[in-house]
Amino acid sequence: MVRDAAQSTGTGVSWEPDDDHRLLRRLLRHSHIFSAAVREVLEEELLRMVSDHPLSLPQFHLLKLIAQQGMHQVGEVAQFLGVSSPAASKNIDKLVRLGLLTRAPDEVDRRVTLLSASRSGQRLVERYEELEVERLGPALEQFRPEEIHGLTRLLDRLSVSLLALDRSQGGFCLKCAAYCEEGCAVAHLQDFCPYEKIRNRCRGVRETGKEVK
Helix, strand or coil: CHHHHHHHCCCCCCCCCCCCHHHHHHHHHHHHHHHHHHHHHHHHHHHHHHCCCCCCHHHHHHHHHHHHHCCEEHHHHHHHHCCCHHHHHHHHHHHHHCCCEEEEECCCCCCCEEEEECHHHHHHHHHHHHHHHHHHHHHHCCCCHHHHHHHHHHHHHHHHHHHCCCCCCCCCCCCCCCCCCCCCHHHHHHCCCHHHHHHHHHHHHHHHCCCCC
């Protein structure tokens, strides 16, 4: 089964069922440790440091996305987060109530409400990123730049291989936690970035009044 999975991803690695099972267990173990370290030591702790109010990671990722990528329609948010409209509205309401997001009518179509990051929201995201660099710096000092680049490439390849096992994915994923850039593993796998596809479609509707495929 492991061999089939490896061959289906095109890695060229052939694993036998009786190969060192401990190696795979170690990979999973350290993947979980790495994921937990990023979430707890970086994301959750830094978020507590920069925000006077409790924010969930999805709420912060939404704020960060809007702060860095510009105005979004309220109707886009549910698609972006992959949640129901009521759930998206709940997150938006909290961020607006805390003064981190603002609502304003679209000048082109007054029926459309646009979201943008307030000055407080922008400052929160900027301060978070400053602390992120300060926190990561000492942790990365022991590694050479080529080692970090190599690890980045390996993580990208492994992500593509794992995501290839589930072809049912669609829509906006936010697997990058709003670190949007070219070369996304999901975009490589699906031949498009789910975020950009939704964003461009919604922009087309807003500008022309017709849905853009």
